[in-house]
Amino acid sequence: MRKSIATVSLSGTLEEKLAAAARAGFDAVEIFEADLISAASPARDIRAMCADLGLGIDIYQPLRDFEGAAPKTFRANLRRAAGKFELMRELGTDLLLVCSSVAPRAAGDDGLIAEQLHTLAELAAGHGCRVAYEALAWGRHVNDYRHAWKLVAAAGHPSLGVCLDSFHILSRGHDPAGIREIPGDKIFFLQLADAPRMLMDVLQWSRHHRCFPGQGSFGLAGFLRHTLAAGYAGPLSLEVFNDVFRQADAERTATDALRSLIALEEAVLPESPVAPPAPLRGFSFAEIAVDPLGGVAAERMLRALGFTRAARHRTKPVHLWQQGDARILVNAARPAPADRRRGDAAVSAVAVDSADPAQSAARAEALLAPGVPRSFGPGEAELTAITAPDGTLVFFCGTEWLGDFSELDTPPPGAAGITTIDHIALSQPAHHAQEAALFYQSVLGMRRHDPVEIADPYGLVRSFAMTSPGGAVRLALSVPALAGDPLPQSAGHQHVAFACTDIFATARAVHAGGASILPIPANYYADLATRTDLGTDFLAGLREANILHDRTEDGEFLHFFTTMLGRRLFFEVVQRINGYDGYGAANTPVRMAAQYRLA
Numbered sequence: 254m255r256k257s258i259a260t261v262s263l264s265g266t267l268e269e270k271l272a273a274a275a276r277a278g279f280d281a282v283e284i285f286e287a288d289l290i291s292a293a294s295p296a297r298d299i300r301a302m303c304a305d306l307g308l309g310i311d312i313y314q315p316l317r318d319f320e321g322a323a324p325k326t327f328r329a330n331l332r333r334a335a336g337k338f339e340l341m342r343e344l345g346t347d348l349l350l351v352c353s354s355v356a357p358r359a360a361g362d363d364g365l366i367a368e369q370l371h372t373l374a375e376l377a378a379g380h381g382c383r384v385a386y387e388a389l390a391w392g393r394h395v396n397d398y399r400h401a402w403k404l405v406a407a408a409g410h411p412s413l414g415v416c417l418d419s420f421h422i423l424s425r426g427h428d429p430a431g432i433r434e435i436p437g438d439k440i441f442f443l444q445l446a447d448a449p450r451m452l453m454d455v456l457q458w459s460r461h462h463r464c465f466p467g468q469g470s471f472g473l474a475g476f477l478r479h480t481l482a483a484g485y486a487g488p489l490s491l492e493v494f495n496d497v498f499r500q501a502d503a504e505r506t507a508t509d510a511l512r513s514l515i516a517l518e519e520a521v522l523p524e525s526p527v528a529p530p531a532p533l534r535g536f537s538f539a540e541i542a543v544d545p546l547g548g549v550a551a552e553r554m555l556r557a558l559g560f561t562r563a564a565r566h567r568t569k570p571v572h573l574w575q576q577g578d579a580r581i582l583v584n585a586a587r588p589a590p591a592d593r594r595r596g597d598a599a600v601s602a603v604a605v606d607s608a609d610p611a612q613s614a615a616r617a618e619a620l621l622a623p624g625v626p627r628s629f630g631p632g633e634a635e636l637t638a639i640t641a642p643d644g645t646l647v648f649f650c651g652t653e654w655l656g657d658f659s660e661l662d663t664p665p666p667g668a669a670g671i672t673t674i675d676h677i678a679l680s681q682p683a684h685h686a687q688e689a690a691l692f693y694q695s696v697l698g699m700r701r702h703d704p705v706e707i708a709d710p711y712g713l714v715r716s717f718a719m720t721s722p723g724g725a726v727r728l729a730l731s732v733p734a735l736a737g738d739p740l741p742q743s744a745g746h747q748h749v750a751f752a753c754t755d756i757f758a759t760a761r762a763v764h765a766g767g768a769s770i771l772p773i774p775a776n777y778y779a780d781l782a783t784r785t786d787l788g789t790d791f792l793a794g795l796r797e798a799n800i801l802h803d804r805t806e807d808g809e810f811l812h813f814f815t816t817m818l819g820r821r822l823f824f825e826v827v828q829r830i831n832g833y834d835g836y837g838a839a840n841t842p843v844r845m846a847a848q849y850r851l852a
């Protein structure tokens with residue numbers, strides 16, 4: 254379907270917004286009045302610019318506080334509308350959005366409103382224009398789409414229809430199934446926005462917290478299904494008022510926006526051009542980038558955890574460390590980000606074991622993931638990689654890449670009992686968290702968990718976790734609640750968590766191997782004793798090994814952590830019991846405080 258975005262959703266001048274929307278690949282824009290009024294270019298030039306960029310202008314918006322006015326005001330409103338129709342001719346667009354009045358003195362007389370809308374539609378028709386009437390969630394009298402449709406139906410003019418905006422409908426908890434009652438050709442326009450569930454004034458919620466479909470908790474797919482079932486065939490248009498997007502890079506936001514629409518369309522349309530996600534069988538490897546100092550520390554830690562230096566890349570300074578099916582590449586060649594200090598190690602790549610790497614790559618491309626140009630040595634595996642918004646490389650592979658390595662030592666069976674990578678946790682800058690979450694979730698075809706808020710001693714952190722169908726690939730994105738310079742203590746921690754099947758045995762083995770394990774305070778175990786029925790001996794075992802415990806309806810979770818390698822990276826060892834599906838978030842404040850004590 255045609256895809257459009259409101260200029261209010263992007264940062265910059267109108268000219269910059271248009272360029273960003275076009276570069277991302279949108280077909281069209283909604284031009285927001287304030288953007289046009291403050292633009293340096295006259296309307297004709299904006300029209301020409303859009304034509305050059307290959308962008309349609311699908312609607313001009315909004316005309317405010319129009320209906321329910323007293324006669325004198327209404328005459329002035331018609332004059333104002335006539336001026337807008339002239340302007341729209343110059344812009345080359347024929348659809349005007351009128352949002353329901355918020356004027357305190359607006360009359361709530363349905364007969365009068367319908368009559369005034371009819372008069373406006375007649376004026377529009379004379380200019381070759383049409384009017385889409387939208388119920389704002391905070392409209393003075395009209396704040397329900399069903400009421401707006403009733404008025405449009407009563408006005409009975411071919412140049413008058415409704416504009417449906419998912420935010421106004423879903424924020425009020427109105428049932429979107431009623432959209433099916435509206436004839437499709439009377440739905441003149443469709444605006445889409447998601448939002449996180451919040452208990453707050455709906456106007457504030459709308460003006461500051463809208464987000465792209467899939468980034469909030471509204472059911473956008475169901476909403477769109479109702480609208481398509483009604484027969485709507487016009488554009489899908491994003492209208493997202495959001496404080497972060499207003500100050501973010503416009504092209505990056507536009508790409509995030511278009512990705513959200515492509516993913517939404519895929520969820521709703523049977524014949525989506527996007528390749529379905531290939532089954533993911535687990536992590537092939539995680540790569541950590543190190544400098545020489547960080548490399549020594551990382552390798553010492555991996556050895557202590559029972560890993561073996563199993564192979565060396567034939568041409569690059571990269572070593573494979575392996576235990577069971579858990580594989581870590583230690584890469585001394587990946588350029589370190591500018592914020593890296595000597596001795597730091599960081600996750601630089603995540604490789605997923607895809608049942609069909611070519612299909613995974615095709616899907617990623619359809620979802621606008623930037624590919625990575627890579628150089629291959631003769632005979633080396635041609636792995637496909639993309640770059641996630643946080644800069645992490647994501648590889649789609651099987652085990653063909655192992656052919657690029659020469660074997661060193663054979664990992665002993667068993668070792669410390671680590672079997673696979675359970676999950677990888679990556680920190681995200683506050684302003685790009687939703688973008689990253691939508692990226693990973695859509696490209697990899699993962700299910701999103703409800704976000705969790707964690708009180709870190711030095712700031713609030715949100716965690717967005719996601720799981721592939723079957724649970725073989727799990728990612729957790731942690732995000733500071735506030736943007737800006739984090740306190741040095743809270744700078745972007747990452748971790749790789751390994752799975753095992755007997756955590757007490759693994760804890761004994763890594764202790765014997767000399768691994769530095771994060772000490773957990775006695776207070777934690779005293780609390781655990783009061784809120785669980787775990788036996789005294791079991792609790793003593795946990796405390797002895799610095800193992801934390803969590804229990805939900807899904808099952809139980811046992812986990813311990815290593816100390817930090819440099820300032821960013823650490824490892825975790827986990828045991829999931831009876832289908833536990835989380836990440837031990839309840840214990841995260843304890844872990845963070847313990848890490849800060851050692852920092």
Ligand SMILES: O=C(O)c1ccc(O)c(O)c1
Pocket residue numbers: 314315350352387389418444459460492
């Ligand atoms: O917040 C507003 O004013 C506003 C304006 C136009 C819209 O389409 C809308 O959904 C909200």
Ligand SMILES: [Mg+2]
Pocket residue numbers: 387418444492
């Ligand atoms: Mg709207």
